[in-house]
Amino acid sequence: NAGVMQNPRHLVRRRGQEARLRCSPMKGHSHVYWYRQLPEEGLKFMVYLQKENIIDESGMPKERFSAEFPKEGPSILRIQQVVRGDSAAYFCASSRTGTSGNNEQFFGPGTRLTVL
Amino acid sequence: GEDVEQSLFLSVREGDSSVINCTYTDSSSTYLYWYKQEPGAGLQLLTYIFSNMDMKQDQRLTVLLNKKDKHLSLRIADTQTGDSAIYFCAESPVSGGYNKLIFGAGTRLAVHP
DSSP, rough: OOOEEESSEEEETTTTTEEEEEOOOOTTTTTTEEEEETTTEEEHHHHHHTEEEEEEEEESOOOOEEEEOOSSEEEEEEEEEOOOOOEEEEEEEEEEEESSOOOOEOOOEEEEEEEO | OOEEEESSSEEEEESOOEEEHHHHOTOOOEEEEEEETHHHHHHHHEEEETTTSSEEEEEEEEEEETTTEEEEEEESSSSSSSGGGEEEEEEEEGTTTTTTTEEEEEEEEEEEO
């Protein structure tokens, strides 16, 4: 059973370009979470999605950031017009359940975004 | 508010026990988690504890929970060089609908011979 897959593992963009980060959850998981980790810091929650629905986007910056989890295919985190402050590691996690019981989240290896 | 605090560094000798401490703020958190992150890698779930428990043991790992003081600790017995990593504690508060994990900044464990 493959774990959470993320690609690319490393992404370099120039200021003003767009970054698209992909996440395929574990088989049987329909709940996806995105977190951002700045250097030397812990992970900060960004957004929680189920198939075709955004459930909680309280951690997403209001501008330039968007996320989707279509019926078919991976979840996408999209950052438009990137700035240097967007440089971070972006982690995706998935879980089998949502709010009920132990919301055990399994993490992918992350995408390390560098903005030049 | 939501705030999880951990000490940033811990250095131990190989074979000794390591104790990593964490304090959290939201008493509504039902589960509390410990994750391990090795350099350049994602997070690996080590263990978790349900809030109605005081202690949980899993091989070399022991988790202690003091709900009154909102204090969580992870003890690693017989620490090995392969245990060198960053350890994050995390809570899942009801204020977040139990959906989001709130992480501490991580404790960097260095194991030396």
